[in-house]
Amino acid sequence: MLKAPDYQVAGHKALDGQLGPLVDGSGRFYKPFQKDERGVQEVAFYTTFSSNTKILDHIRRFFPIFYGTQLVEASDGSGLCPHIVLQDLISNRIHLSIMDIKIGSRTWYPQASEDYFQKCIKKDRETTTVPLGFRISGLQAYESEESGFWKPNRKHVLDFTMNDVRSALRKFVSSNPSSDAEPDCSYASIVYGGSTGILAQLLELKAWFEDQTVFHFYSCSVLMLYEKQAVLEGRSDAEVKLVDFAHVFDGEGVIDHNFLGGLCSLIKFISEILTSPDQFSVKGGLQDSENNCFCSENSIKE
Numbered sequence: 126m127l128k129a130p131d132y133q134v135a136g137h138k139a140l141d142g143q144l145g146p147l148v149d150g151s152g153r154f155y156k157p158f159q160k161d162e163r164g165v166q167e168v169a170f171y172t173t174f175s176s177n178t179k180i181l182d183h184i185r186r187f188f189p190i191f192y193g194t195q196l197v198e199a200s201d202g203s204g205l206c207p208h209i210v211l212q213d214l215i216s217n218r219i220h221l222s223i224m225d226i227k228i229g230s231r232t233w234y235p236q237a238s239e240d241y242f243q244k245c246i247k248k249d250r251e252t253t254t255v256p257l258g259f260r261i262s263g264l265q266a267y268e269s270e271e272s273g274f275w276k277p278n279r280k281h282v283l284d285f286t287m288n289d290v291r292s293a294l295r296k297f298v299s300s301n302p303s304s305d306a307e308p309d310c311s312y313a314s315i316v317y318g319g320s321t322g323i324l325a326q327l328l329e330l331k332a333w334f335e336d337q338t339v340f341h342f343y344s345c346s347v348l349m350l351y352e353k354q355a356v357l358e359g360r361s362d363a364e365v366k367l368v369d370f371a372h373v374f375d376g377e378g379v380i381d382h383n384f385l386g387g388l389c390s391l392i393k394f395i396s397e398i399l400t401s402p403d404q405f406s407v408k409g410g411l412q413d414s415e416n417n418c419f420c421s422e423n424s425i426k427e
């Protein structure tokens with residue numbers, strides 16, 4: 126039985142009769158073909174990427190496994206529709222903290238139509254995409270059984286300023302994300318730091334982007350995820366993944382400087398939290414309770 130995923134923090138959602146992704150509960154994620162040429166382009170990317178033998182496993186692990194396409198009942202009631210079948214990156218998680226970060230200082234690609242360019246550049250200018258080279262598209266951080274998840278609503282996330290981004294990256298690894306107090310960053314060293322933490326993984330990805338000239342990724346997201354329980358047990362299960370390949374183009378022998386620049390910028394923000402967890406405290410950022418949702422564990426709402 127397919128159902129909407131529990132931990133989707135951005136993108137089109139299978140709620141209220143909308144078209145969105147579904148999961149089967151046993152490790153597969155079904156993303157409906159998006160309209161226009163996007164669905165076809167995303168399948169083309171996965172097909173090319175999966176068959177490229179030059180991509181080594183330490184890079185391949187950042188991408189969901191591709192299981193082909195399948196006709197399944199769409200979430201909007203429109204009947205059987207083609208879906209991209211992917212590895213569910215989130216299955217078997219209980220209290221997942223996850224952040225979706227759209228990378229690049231521009232989400233439009235050179236071949237885009239004028240209308241698409243206008244739509245993208247407007248949003249790029251209104252968000253941190255232009256000044257930071259990335260924007261947070263959605264997130265949730267698990268706090269506790271009593272207070273549940275800290276999950277700022279979509280509109281508020283899109284309005285994030287540079288300080289809000291700093292604050293959100295700190296709250297994401299804090300034991301008190303929903304508190305008005307300064308985020309304590311108590312999980313930063315285990316989630317962001319260490320030889321297998323998020324920073325190390327981002328640096329590995331960066332090394333690939335410094336070299337690869339095969340693909341240019343526009344409007345693609347980095348997902349950062351971890352479980353609080355693992356952190357409390359002293360284990361790091363933090364992972365970096367890449368999703369959303371509806372706008373991937375042939376790199377034509379040129380480095381993807383748009384993605385690489387955004388990735389470097391994100392790396393710098395995370396490094397700063399590790400080196401100076403007490404600095405850059407951002408009083409006033411993200412404190413407005415109207416814009417935040419502190420949900421009990423089993424009832425995440427936006």
Ligand SMILES: Nc1ncnc2c1ncn2[C@@H]1O[C@H](COP(=O)(O)OP(=O)(O)OP(=O)(O)O)[C@@H](O)[C@H]1O
Nearest residue numbers: 133134135136137154189211213214215225368369
């Ligand atoms: N393979 C996957 N496994 C689990 N969750 C996923 C997977 N791919 C995507 N997600 C979840 O779905 C969200 C949206 O994914 P994606 O960006 O591919 O959708 P989209 O509708 O194309 O988004 P956008 O509107 O930004 O273009 C991600 O933030 C993540 O929470």
Ligand SMILES: O=P(O)(O)O[C@@H]1[C@H](O)[C@H](O)[C@@H](OP(=O)(O)O)[C@H](OP(=O)(O)O)[C@H]1O
Nearest residue numbers: 135136137159163232248262283344371372
């Ligand atoms: O950042 P947000 O607010 O989630 O907005 C979405 C985001 O910009 C996506 O990248 C875009 O899909 P494309 O990149 O594929 O155009 C989508 O367009 P859509 O609503 O027209 O699908 C937007 O709704």
